Amino acid sequence: MSAIVSLHNVVKTYTRGKQTVEVLHNLSIEIAQGDFVALMGPSGSGKTTLLNLIGGLDRPSKGEVNVAGERIDQLSSGQLAKWRARHVGFVFQFYNLMPMLSAERNVELPLLLTNLSSARRKQNVQAALAVVGLAERAKHKPAELSGGQAQRVAIARALVADPTLLVCDEPTGDLDRTTADEILHLLQMLNKDHGKTIVMVTHDPKAAEFASHQLHLDKGQLVEGSVHA
């Protein structure tokens, strides 16, 4: 299988005032199309930083980032926004739903960036909500949903525009074991049945077991001997 994500000699430095901190050091990674990768490591090791580079939310200080067949480290922020809309779905730890919008309106958001008719958008929203098992909660506001349900809505939103890649930053970090496992099963199903490539940051070794591969990051470098499931 071809690599959908390929990072080559990537360096990321943050500058705060006069201090420059190198967070990722010469990192090279390849992730195959259709893979489900768990990205693990201690707090502050650079997991979110790496995920943001893969998802096109940020640009590296040095090195090459190829994702979904495009070199994205050179794109302007406007071009990156368009690229993200086409290729990436994001899932966050705290769901990041719009509190004023119903579940279906939240899920519809990415489709507002497409040319789909409102009827088609409705169809796709219903389909995405059905995939995550929340079709009957379409009219509910985020405040009326449990954490697990809210994360399902967020996953539906990440799915609805049919991106190649799902990027999840601690998607179960705010959920109890049972609910977390349900969400992880859902991600697994999306990977296996719908062919989505998934990169998931997690602290939780149990969660990482749901993935097909694990990558361990420590102090901005990949640790040798990352477990391959």
Add this chain to the structure above:
Amino acid sequence: MKQTLAVTWMNLRSLPSRYMTSLVVVVGIALVVGVLVAMLSMSKGFEHTLKGTGSESRALMLSAGVTAELSSYIDPQMVPLLREMPGIRRDAAGKPLASAELLVITELRRGDGDVNVALRGVEPAGMTIRPEVKLVEGRLFKSGLRELIAGRSATRQFSGINVGSKLQFRGSEWDVVGIFESDGDAHESELWTDADTARSAFGRPGASAILAQFDTSTPPAVALQTLKAAVAADPRFQIDVLGERDYYSSQSQGVTDNINFITVFITVIMAFGAVFGALNTMYSAVAARQIEIATLRAIGFSGLPVMVSVLAESVALALIGGLIGAGCAWLLFDGLTTATLGQNFTQVAFSFAVTPALVARGLSWALGIGLIGGFFPALKAIRQPVAEALRGA
């Protein structure tokens, strides 16, 4: 477009949940607009009253170079000569329809402090050529007696002026024998008496001005030119001739210019405050929505809809504030009658006039404040890197 509308709509709907901070903007802008509209309505009302005074068909003759009737004085020998000038209408008996009038400011002695009132000595022709002047109570003053009639506004401004009441000024007692109205113009703030009575009481045999009605055989503008030319050509006279309406318009100009200047000055200062209030509110609104905005941008929304949504919020708040301010100004002030010192130091009663044009002006200030107050926070919202904004830092 679709994305802009969706994001803006979403943002506006979340407004009620932030109503406490939003209230700051609304109240601040309501104050600015309220004060602006109230003050402008004052000058508008004043202008309205003075511009409504006078007629196209009458001329006012003043001593040359003066700008106001009060500072004008025409020698008694000149008065009969000026009456005979061409362009002035004559009555059936062939007498010119012109009233040589004396206008003085006099101190009305009262128990609760003295007040200045304008007293006008009017000749009989002065009543004839002013059809708008109507006696609504009592009777006209009689020549040779210390009797006067009071304008309707004067009775409202100064308590104790009624038919039958006695007024103390110029060392004697005057009887109020009637009340007149004149379509709410500036004369309604005056006391009128017989011209000869006024001349002797104040020891001034001449006139402040001569009010003359134009000959009707030509249009008023032509008659005015005829009269002007004839007076200017005669070396005996040092006299300016003005259309009566022009005179009162120019009287309002100085005062309204002053009010308008002060108004803009105060409004600018207050608007500064309101802009800072709006900026503050919108910065915190943007901060409160930081994650929301960052999430939208992560999904792929561009800066424009975010920018528009923030601007729309501040403009919406500003317009609500503007409408409240203009509404309060209208409720509190429209039609409210008050008195002011006129250009010529007479008290003129006038009504505040909150016109649609003034409301529009107030709202355009609100709009400006809202746009400035929203612009910089909006810019900040879209300038912050997405990855950083998502961390909630």
